[in-house]
Amino acid sequence: MSSKFDSYQKRRLRSSYFSVVISIALVLFMAGVLGLILLKSGSLANQLKEEVAVTLYLKDDVSKEQIENLRESLLKEDFTRQIVFISKEEAAKFYSKDLGEDFVSYLGTNPLKNSIDIYLKADFVAPEKVKEISDRFQKNAFVFEVSYDDILVNSLTKNIRKISFWLLIACAFFGLIAILLINSSIRLSIYSKRFNIKTMQMVGATKSFIRRPFIWDGIRLGMLGALLALGGLAVAIYFIDQKISSLQLLTDYLTLTYLGLGVVAVAFIITWLSTFFATQRFLNLQTDELYY
Structure with a gap:
């Protein structure tokens, strides 16, 4: 029992x-x-943040050597994850493909500019930080204009x-x-x-x-x-x-x-x-x- x-x-x-x-x-x-x-x-x-890019449109009189020096200096920056250089000729091909016609032949000149896309590290993708970076490069002697999607950065x-x-x-x-x-x-x-x-x-x-x-x-x-x-x-x-x-x-x-x-x-x-x-x-x- x-x-x-x-x-x-x-x-x-x-x-x-x-x-x-x-x-x-x-x-x-x-x-x-x-x-x-x-x-x-x-x-x-x-x-998602690292897909945000700040684009630097360069002045027409900037030489290839100056562009290369600018690229090297950008790679050393803390906020840079990746940079992509797009020449005005490459940009024209992209736009022509999108438009379905060769606008350069029509205009007789290429109005586009050489550009550098700076893809930022995630920690730097915030409205105030991106604006600070944009303002800084707007004063650069080689840069004609700085562009980024402000609405996207804020929404993100x-x-x-x-x-x-x-x-x-x-x-x-x-x-x-x-x-x-x-x-x-x-x-x-x-x-x-x-x-x-x-x-x-x-x-x-x-x-x-x-x-x-x-x-x-x-x-x-x-x-x-x-x-x-x-x-x-x-x-x-x-x-x-x-x-x-x-x-x-x-x-x-x-x-x-x-x-x-x-x-x-x-x-x-x-x-x-x-x-x-x-x-x-x-x-x-x-x-x-x-x-x-």
Whole structure:
């Protein structure tokens, strides 16, 4: 009879552990998906910003040597990601193709100018910074005119800030839910052993001695849940990359590293704290309070 009861208790314990691990894994999976969106949104925002270019239209009397010196000086600037030189002849070909006719032959001269497109680094794509760069080159002796899409820069900056703000709010909200759900799962697991905790305390075991195995059990369950969550995220990331290859999820090792470490860290911290406070609560209860 005793062996049957022991077997029943072990099955209940395994079932309890299994449900806790699955609960933790599901919560961490959802948190990981949100973390991936947050991390990747920053990368996508930077990619969009780095498509912004400031165009320098050069004066007609600027020599090839002077143009080359200007290009070399631009490459040394902190804000420069890439520069593209477009000669007036190349520009004429582009415009002629768009118009469907050779306007140079019609006009008898090429009115276009040599230009340099400066593609900026993401950190410098903000209205005030782009304007500062534009004003600076407007005073350059080689530059006839500086042009950039002011409306695009303002719209891009405003929308990215707005989206980032709401993403942070959503991640904070779901992060709080994740903490509460994992905490509840751990507390239920500890609740089933509350009499064991009180028995150990009554025979003279210290609080730290009693807490230690429970904390290690909680952390172990958290790590198992984290491994399952990471497995689910790996499958999800693989299929997303197959469908939307432009995101380059599988080759973005930095984002994947941050995501993996974040999931493991969240699992460790939440399960450790939840187990600590749950055991502490039952340690502080009187024996007759355990039944309520």
